[in-house]
Amino acid sequence: MKQELVLPSTGEIDSAKLAQIQTNLTVDDLIVGDYELSGSPNDEQVRVTVRIFDPSRGAEPVTITENGREGDLFGLSDSVARNVRAALKVRDINTADRARLRAALPESNAASRAYYDGLEKLRQFDRLSARDFLKDAVQGNPEAPLPHVALSEAWNILGHDKEALAEAKRAQETASPLSKPE
Numbered sequence: 001m002k003q004e005l006v007l008p009s010t011g012e013i014d015s016a017k018l019a020q021i022q023t024n025l026t027v028d029d030l031i032v033g034d035y036e037l038s039g040s041p042n043d044e045q046v047r048v049t050v051r052i053f054d055p056s057r058g059a060e061p062v063t064i065t066e067n068g069r070e071g072d073l074f075g076l077s078d079s080v081a082r083n084v085r086a087a088l089k090v091r092d093i094n095t096a097d098r099a100r101l102r103a104a105l106p107e108s109n110a111a112s113r114a115y116y117d118g119l120e121k122l123r124q125f126d127r128l129s130a131r132d133f134l135k136d137a138v139q140g141n142p143e144a145p146l147p148h149v150a151l152s153e154a155w156n157i158l159g160h161d162k163e164a165l166a167e168a169k170r171a172q173e174t175a176s177p178l179s180k181p182e
Helices: 015-025 070-087 095-104 109-123 127-140 145-157 161-174
Strands: 030-038 045-053 062-069
Touching: 015 030, 030 070, 045 070, 062 070, 070 109, 109 127, 109 145, 127 145, 145 161
Parallel strands: none
Antiparallel strands: 030 045, 045 062
């Protein structure tokens, strides 16, 4: 839809496009985000900007900007998520739920980056690149279940049923820190 409607990756979205999005997705709010890296490779700074559009209010979004270090991506994403929940008037999650979510994700920066790059490649329908990134994410942190789930999806789409099943099983084996719905 982003490509079909020629939506900007940053900046404002006009009222007509917001109405099209609301019609296409049947949503009340649209959350769009981007990030920017700066600094040295071993100590990169990350600026995250999230815009929350409410088509019923027009094109003026609620904008949330947070800065942090690449070495603390979970802390940065947690801060962004808290602000998004507050803007949407959704209750915050408790400490136990936050710990379970953290356990589901890769711990190392390299594994985290590979995981998120793999997810992006999946969204772009580049399954081969996604598979390669996700293999790196799994290798970098084999105990995190979500990279196994994503790699299983990539293998499945590529038609490698045996590998897809093996990764799905590994995801299930490593998912003990998660609650049943997760």
